[in-house]
Amino acid sequence: MKRTAIAAATLLATISIPANAQDMTAPDYPETRRGDVVETIFGEKVADPYRWLEDDVRNNPDVADWVERQNAVTDAYLENLPARDWFASRIGELTDYERFSVPVARGDRYFYSRNSGLQNQSPLYVRDGLEGEPRLLIDPNEWADDGATALGGWVPSPDGTKLLYSVQDGGTDWRIVRVLDVATGEHIGGEIRWVKFSGLSWVGEEGFLYSRFPEPEEGEDFQALNTNQAVYYHALGTDQASDQLVYATPDFPERNHSAGTSDDGRWAIVTSSTGTDSRYEVHMIDLAARDTLGWQARPLVSGFENSWSMIESVGSRLFFVTNHEAPLYRILSIDMDNAAAGWTEVLAEKDQPIAGAGMVGGHLIVEYLEDASSSAYVYTLGGELVREIEFAGLGSAGGFGGSPDNAETFYAFSSFNRPSTIYRYDVTTGESTVFASPEVTFSPDDFVVEQRFYESRDGTRVPMFIVRRADVAARAEAVPTLLYGYGGFDVSLSPGFSASRLAWVEAGGAYVLANIRGGGEYGKAWHDGGRRANKQNVFDDFIAAGEFLMAEGVTPESGLAIQGGSNGGLLVGAVVNQRPDLFAAGNAAVGVMDMLRFDQWTAGRYWVDDYGHPDREDDWRILRAYSPYHNIQRGMDYPALLVTTADTDDRVVPGHSFKYTAALQEADLGERPQLIRIETRAGHGSGKPTDKAIAEAADILSFFGHWTGLEVEE
Template sequence: MRPVILAAAIAAIAIQPAQAQTMTAPDYPETRRGDVVETLFGEQIADPYRWLEDDVRNNPEVADWVKRQNAVTQSVLDQLPLRDQLRGRIAELYDYERFSTPVKRGDRYFYMRNSGLQNQNPLYVRDSLTAEPRLLIDPNNWAADGATALSDWVPSPDGSKLLYSVQDGGSDWRILHVLDVTTGKQTSEEIRWAKFTGLAWVGEEGFLYSRFPEPEAGQDFQALNYNQAVYFHRIGTPQSEDQLVFGTPEHREYMHSAGVTSDGRWAIITSSIGTDARYEVHAIDLAARAEKGWAARPVVKGFENAWSVIDGIGGKLWFTTNQGAPRYRVTTIDLDAAAPTWTDIVPETEQPIDGSAIIGERLILSYLQDASSVARSFDLGGKALGEIELGGIGSVGGFTGKAGDPETFYSFSSFNRPATIYRLNVATGERSVFAEPKLAFDPDSISVEQRFFTSKDGTRVPMFIVRRKDIAQANTAVPTLLYGYGGFDISLTPSFAPSRLAWVEAGGAYVVANIRGGGEYGKAWHDGGRLNNKQNVFDDFIGAGEFLIAEGITPKDGLAIQGGSNGGLLIGAVANQRPDLFAAGNAQVGVMDMLRFDRFTAGRYWVDDYGYPDREADFRVLRAYSPYHNIHPGTAYPALLVTTADTDDRVVPGHSFKYAAALQAAGLGPRPQLIRIETRAGHGSGKPTDKAIEEAADTLAFLGFWTGLQPRP
């Protein structure tokens, strides 16, 4: 294997971008090809790189492969002409003060604040709204590499204690601790093996959380997750004495999460069987716990629909549900009634409900209007009281608080505006700015517009297009980065990202396609892009790319694509199906082997969207689009950069390892197919700022090189 020397080619391409397509692919590290072949439903399925599924921590051969791949990839990335410029500008754009929406408990206000380039977000508290902020937790001191993060946190009802979780190296596993807010000192509490958990205080005496049994040694990052249960931990006692509150050992596949109504009356246990919004709900009357213990009363049975509790006041609970309302409605039930019945108070509309809260004596609902947020208030009986002013195309978050509170806090952001935090007087509707960042760019210089295109089957699909205003006004075709997800009922709404803004400032366009499989238009939009309808997701994304070229947004050789997780699957699938359409792609932490995704960690939950690989009808669908199994040897492919991380225990890195090895073995033309593997990082959350900047600079420099994005003079 020889070093990859690309300087001369890069220099030429900086002058004539079209020549980028003539660059020679590097010499890839040798990858051992195994002889695994299985017969599945009468078809011979080769899996020559199955050995790459092994945990890098436990298999020296996999660790060596990772090292060699990273060396070749980095030798290419280090020489890209845009990389240093992008890294510097992304760092400048990251360097602004960021706040979370405050949470009030007692007289105290808790919120996260990052001064700009801190690797992790510290947590602050104010003892009153006008008091000086006090640093409560600074996770930047927890690890030398900055890869240990403060994850979820919940103050106790009177604000005297703080329950929080620690995330190490990007893993989904959490360690729980408790802090005395007055002294800032940590108590003796340490809870392990919590994962996919809610955190809920039961008065001041203890809290509810969800955990799995401790995995076998060495299986932390790969073993399937079964037998989750809800436990109660009493402050001052060891974890070994925690009480089992709710579990289903007869159904080890069920998931359970606990919450407590803001008045402390009810513990609400929400159970699921996968990623689909189909839940069972049980309620535990905490006022009767001395007499009845943790007796769980069924409220919703059957795993047929989505049921999400908004809050409770006394015996009355408010829920959002899609039962008989694919775009959701609000309904109530009084559990203190002799014969509790459901009463609808806010009916379904054309716009799906995306968020809900009870604040003071108001019900606040956020909706999606063509993938952008609107917010409305109602009284607790469902009478409409008006719309809450937001700020155009963007996303709302927060509305933190509880029944009886006079105020709430929320955030609003868009592609060209980081989150501003507002304080809203819920009775008068008056709002004021709680925190607004100072920026290193002019938001008004960036154009954000929405357009619609027609997919292969005639479906009208929205997209957001973000460009410099001068480029938008001239309608100049420029290198374009098209982003998509398309799954699991997840909606892509406008959000701010320094790296994407750096791409736009450099002269490119950034586009988000709201393809089917998401939740932008409710259940029908989700159903239209999953199971045997999954091909619609790929057709929508391909249609988006064709639209951008036809409309002159991007030149034919200037289109890059990007997506993460289920979006990584999207990139792999469309690169196989239309390699001619795209100049470059970045598949991030993708699900690439659709015949074995259910064998690792959380993969078994994804059958709601993907189907079951061991059922023939589903197998046929999965086999037809699985990125790993549908690479076309000898075909000219886009330049592809696969990115993953060694501690990703949600979509295990073996997916990306196998896919990259198969790409490199297939002889896919002159453009490179590389893999970048981050260390001490996971699926995305908890990644330190410095690592996020480095990865973004690498990725965008790679995509920009192959689409003709030019370095600034």
């Protein structure tokens, strides 16, 4: 397939090192012991010399010592970056604004989180009535001296008198669940433990449904595979040991189960999956018949073939969003009193994928993605269009929860240059009014957000968003550019506000978000086009984005930095191996770097839906071909790389990043540094304290700035 002119010209080139970067070349790395592990897999010998770094840092003193020595070298290097203090200061200033979550109304109360600006965690507030005085209900900043214990999910009871919430400590995916009396602030009953990847749903006012795993063996909390998830019912005032088993599949330990309840309390919905794909089985429990039938789960959808997400119920009629015979999704309904009659189409598939749907005030509110930007429409329950909800340009909207019997709902809207504003929306009148709007230290009009489309290697048209200062865009000058991507698991990236990325743009750089294949921006086909045997398309799309930015004069050839987290960390590792000449710097954050063993730990077994099975030869050969850890090009000039991870990441265990970094440092990759930054008391990302997030962002951006030639005027 024909490449662009810039790609052909730079295919074998080496990125020049900016003159001011000569004194910041690779330091002396800590010595890393090489093991002698070599395995023969499908006839090929595969060395894994750093397998010992897979061990939990808490349980292996050698790993703990390695982490300490690596952090010492990295910290000393980062301290000398000239723009580090400027970025830390400016990111802090841009972060220091009021942030609200979308309110949840129950009874006559409104619940929402609010961060005054630089609080490490966002406290939860409640109002009695929409105009009531806000009252602090939970302040997670009081839970830990280091600010690393966070408020997880929370759900008010139907009448608003109680609050069900979870606690996340140190970034782990494990949650501790508690119940609070809203009036008194006192806890009701004890704690629920070993909860992970769980919904929380009230059953009346007397108890709730949750999902949990069996308690791990001692010392295996952060590494053992997660299997045998089950749904339980907890009655308030009882011990967890007496909780009732609601739904489990012991003969199929790989299946996951999550439960929800309808707004009217009539139905419990158990949704089961086998991995990360949106392919579900659905069982219904008639809560009105629980006294006679118990937790009898009635199968509604079988086969793990399609996505099914319940919107809400009206009496015996249930409404679902599904991609059954509709890759871009549609809305169907079924009458449980006459289920044999089958499904009825309420809203047909359109040209854009459905991103979400809610039922409010006897209407459906349906969110779509139109070229990766949000749009939303109001329909009758019969599927007739009422109106479009108008947003302020290209951006992301979310929320639209509520009750089928109440016309009030709330939503948030944000964009690259606009932090979230919270709106109250009246479905009857179509009027949006501001509930909470932040005051910021910049003018959104000083920045330009544009969307462009470029051609990937196989001719596929791919969108990207480009954010620059208005004066930079007007001059059309090539500036250091930060390119971000993800490309996996049906995850759609849309415009949203980031204080750190705006600081990069304020400093004169460009920020680019590429909507590469593997995501859900264009429905099932876009996802399928970037996974398993098609995973190389993801890397080709990202590489083509970099080539396009150079060809269009957005960035100079020595000015492109790349960033991605989790599956995006894999993306960075893979494209750096494939095109080390194209990038000046990179940040692979909490990445999946060993594609031959990812399924050995915690949630890794779920990812076979996107990556394939390492124990199957056809899949293994695909994984072997791009695995970042196994495909480092020894002796090549590599970009400057800063790998970031955390000691409590039990989603993508830090051993991935440890092994990858050790291999980089041993491979003689030129003058630019290959460093790792390992956060303590942090996990995969959620719950990270504000101060740690600012410090990490300042380190990354000053590292990028130095190696792309971004000159910050302090």
